[in-house]
Amino acid sequence: MSKETKGTGLSRRDFVKTMGLAGLAAGAGASQALAAPPAGAKAATIPKRKLGKTGVEVSILNLGGMFDTINNQLLLKQARKWGVTYWDTAESYGNGLSEEGMGRYFSRNPGSREEIFLVTKLVPKKGNLTARLEKSLKRLKTDHVDLFFIHAICGIEEMTPAIREWAAAMKKAGKFKFFGFSTHTDMENCLAGAAKLDWIDAVMMTYNFRLMHKPKMKAAVAACVKAGIGLVAMKTQGGGPVTCDSEAELKMAGRFLEKGFTDKQARLKAVWENPHIASICSQMPNLTILGANVAAARDLTKLSRGDFESLQEYAQETACGYCAGCGRICMTALNGAVPVNEVMRCLMYRQDYGEPELARLTFAGLAPEVRERLATMDFTPAELACPQGLPIAQLMRQATEMLA
Numbered sequence: 001m002s003k004e005t006k007g008t009g010l011s012r013r014d015f016v017k018t019m020g021l022a023g024l025a026a027g028a029g030a031s032q033a034l035a036a037p038p039a040g041a042k043a044a045t046i047p048k049r050k051l052g053k054t055g056v057e058v059s060i061l062n063l064g065g066m067f068d069t070i071n072n073q074l075l076l077k078q079a080r081k082w083g084v085t086y087w088d089t090a091e092s093y094g095n096g097l098s099e100e101g102m103g104r105y106f107s108r109n110p111g112s113r114e115e116i117f118l119v120t121k122l123v124p125k126k127g128n129l130t131a132r133l134e135k136s137l138k139r140l141k142t143d144h145v146d147l148f149f150i151h152a153i154c155g156i157e158e159m160t161p162a163i164r165e166w167a168a169a170m171k172k173a174g175k176f177k178f179f180g181f182s183t184h185t186d187m188e189n190c191l192a193g194a195a196k197l198d199w200i201d202a203v204m205m206t207y208n209f210r211l212m213h214k215p216k217m218k219a220a221v222a223a224c225v226k227a228g229i230g231l232v233a234m235k236t237q238g239g240g241p242v243t244c245d246s247e248a249e250l251k252m253a254g255r256f257l258e259k260g261f262t263d264k265q266a267r268l269k270a271v272w273e274n275p276h277i278a279s280i281c282s283q284m285p286n287l288t289i290l291g292a293n294v295a296a297a298r299d300l301t302k303l304s305r306g307d308f309e310s311l312q313e314y315a316q317e318t319a320c321g322y323c324a325g326c327g328r329i330c331m332t333a334l335n336g337a338v339p340v341n342e343v344m345r346c347l348m349y350r351q352d353y354g355e356p357e358l359a360r361l362t363f364a365g366l367a368p369e370v371r372e373r374l375a376t377m378d379f380t381p382a383e384l385a386c387p388q389g390l391p392i393a394q395l396m397r398q399a400t401e402m403l404a
């Protein structure tokens with residue numbers, strides 16, 4: 001064990017103390033604590049992986065920008081210093097404020113923009129895409145982003161010929177180098193559909209220890225790999241709108257602590273065990289979480305079969321508290337009246353991430369008529385259709401009470 005944690009400027013004792021103890025008190029949206037250093041080897045900095053056919057080597061941990069980047073300039077600085085050189089933002093994060101914070105960092109730190117693989121995203125339904133992209137670039141203080149995602153698609157049919165033409169034009173104009181989409185709804189079908197389109201460079205999707213072993217997900221990922229599509233995982237902690245008490249959780253946490261890392265770090269490592277996942281997008285709104293996740297990324301210890309079994313046992317015991325993103329199922333059951341999994345995502349931000357403001361803002365982004373329906377609608381058909389057995393009606397009412 002070295003006396004100084006390489007690249008952090010902190011002694012190992014201080015680093016563990018700072019990240020470990022503070023982490024235990026932090027929110028639960030990402031890895032929380034850095035435990036004692038594991039016996040395994042450590043990379044000098046965050047490893048990189050190739051992002052599919054783009055050929056670009058990106059850091060396996062990337063900074064999700066859904067937090068106050070304007071007032072967290074030091075965090076951006078530390079992320080870069082620790083080798084988190086892939087940053088992800090979106091027009092909708094803080095209504096442009098996330099982009100503005102990153103732009104402020106680039107303008108105040110000459111040479112930093114060139115080091116960062118920068119991604120932003122737009123939802124296509126709200127007005128002129130080109131004009132909005134220009135505004136995003138202006139906020140980011142750059143003339144291009146490296147990768148552009150159409151934000152949060154629910155089905156591959158949203159990748160229309162018009163979007164294809166637009167993407168080609170923007171690439172030609174130098175506004176972005178690579179193009180793709182993000183999705184946390186019906187991910188498996190979106191991925192399978194992307195594999196059939198030769199104009200998608202990369203996809204960011206919900207992917208975690210709960211979903212990665214499902215045959216449909218495995219087949220969709222394999223199809224994308226074959227097509228050369230770069231894959232980025234998000235929502236890797238597998239948190240849900242409900243927190244279930246689980247004996248398996250205690251067992252799992254104890255097992256990983258003995259190995260020198262937390263179960264939150266183990267969840268990241270489970271995703272990295274798939275070499276085809278180029279990077280994990282993680283919300284790391286404070287140095288505690290950033291430090292813990294960086295430590296997990298640098299730790300080269302492999303998870304064992306027993307570790308995966310432990311995660312699986314936990315996944316099974318808590319399945320009824322996890323919304324699997326199969327939004328088409330409940331939406332169809334309700335004739336499209338309520339995007340149940342979007343509301344579930346708001347609850348997840350509140351309950352699992354411990355981010356009430358983010359939850360409230362995301363909830364406020366739903367159409368007013370949808371929010372009104374939540375308190376009165378009969379959700380029985382959706383509950384009968386839900387493969388996870390979620391108490392949808394109860395959760396929709398709870399969302400109204402907590403987030404309206």
Ligand code: SF4
Pocket residue numbers: 322323324325326327328329330331340341344385386387388389390392
């Ligand atoms: S509520 Fe159930 S059916 Fe709807 S997306 Fe979540 S898990 Fe799937």
